[in-house]
Amino acid sequence: MARRRQLYEGKAKILFEGPEPGTIVQYFKDDATAGNGAKSGVITGKGVLNNRISEHLMLRLQEIGIPTHFIRRINMREQLVKEVEIIPLEVVVRNIAAGSIAKRFNIEEGTRLPRAIVEFYYKNDALGDPLVSEDHIIAFGWACPHDLEEMTGHAMRVNDFLCGLFAGIGIQLVDFKLEFGRQWDGDDSHIVLADEISPDNCRLWDTHTSEKLDKDRFRRDMGSVKEAYQEVARRLGILPEEGNGSDLKGPEAVQ
Numbered sequence: 001m002a003r004r005r006q007l008y009e010g011k012a013k014i015l016f017e018g019p020e021p022g023t024i025v026q027y028f029k030d031d032a033t034a035g036n037g038a039k040s041g042v043i044t045g046k047g048v049l050n051n052r053i054s055e056h057l058m059l060r061l062q063e064i065g066i067p068t069h070f071i072r073r074i075n076m077r078e079q080l081v082k083e084v085e086i087i088p089l090e091v092v093v094r095n096i097a098a099g100s101i102a103k104r105f106n107i108e109e110g111t112r113l114p115r116a117i118v119e120f121y122y123k124n125d126a127l128g129d130p131l132v133s134e135d136h137i138i139a140f141g142w143a144c145p146h147d148l149e150e151m152t153g154h155a156m157r158v159n160d161f162l163c164g165l166f167a168g169i170g171i172q173l174v175d176f177k178l179e180f181g182r183q184w185d186g187d188d189s190h191i192v193l194a195d196e197i198s199p200d201n202c203r204l205w206d207t208h209t210s211e212k213l214d215k216d217r218f219r220r221d222m223g224s225v226k227e228a229y230q231e232v233a234r235r236l237g238i239l240p241e242e243g244n245g246s247d248l249k250g251p252e253a254v255q
């Protein structure tokens with residue numbers, strides 16, 4: 001296979017030039033980092049699981065009319081996506097206090113918030129992705145008011161839909177992070193959901209036991225990280241019941 005041009009390597013994914021103009025191949029790695037790179041490791045099989053989970057969720061969101069960058073999954077670790085201009089913001093939606101909001105306002109983890117809260121963080125590793133206001137975003141030109149309105153609207157719809165989807169499989173959607181991109185059509189642009197949606201960027205708790213089924217298991221050294229991701233995939237119906245992960249090995253699974 002001809003080697004493709006690598007465009008970017010992030011903490012959990014590599015982006016390659018796609019086969020047609022305006023497309024990109026997203027390769028899901030097994031690498032995991034936390035605390036802005038302070039902690040790193042490899043979770044064998046994570047990339048394969050996240051590729052499948054994100055494909056499933058993006059397709060379900062497209063069915064309800066959320067525009068996304070997802071085109072199709074290519075193989076175990078890769079998916080074809082539309083090339084978009086990434087907006088340098090992390091859009092976080094929270095239903096239950098956990099992680100940074102619990103710390104910032106001294107709220108006990110697990111406390112249900114009065115309503116869903118949308119937050120914006122400026123994507124900048126050197127600054128540690130600081131929380132920003134809508135005024136910062138507009139004043140510094142990271143997005144215009146119309147983009148912001150579209151992102152907030154999409155984020156709330158994604159939250160409503162995913163809360164229901166996960167509730168149906170015994171999982172509470174505590175919070176999650178989205179990234180959006182701008183897709184140009186001549187002089188016009190519109191906002192599409194980009195990146196991935198997976199246990200790497202969602203907090204997912206078992207409804208009955210509150211067991212964590214997400215990347216906090218890695219961040220907090222709780223162990224059984226891959227097993228938790230597998231459990232999410234199994235409940236979503238995208239992993240055979242008896243799946244033991246033997247099909248989720250390393251790069252040899254790419255073909």
Ligand code: 5GP
Pocket residue numbers: 090092098099100101129175176177200201202203215
């Ligand atoms: P927190 O602000 O509490 O650390 O994170 C809120 C939610 O957004 C969590 O579900 C977390 O997984 C996700 N999130 C926030 N920032 C990042 C990030 O830089 N990378 C990833 N993978 N997830 C993030």
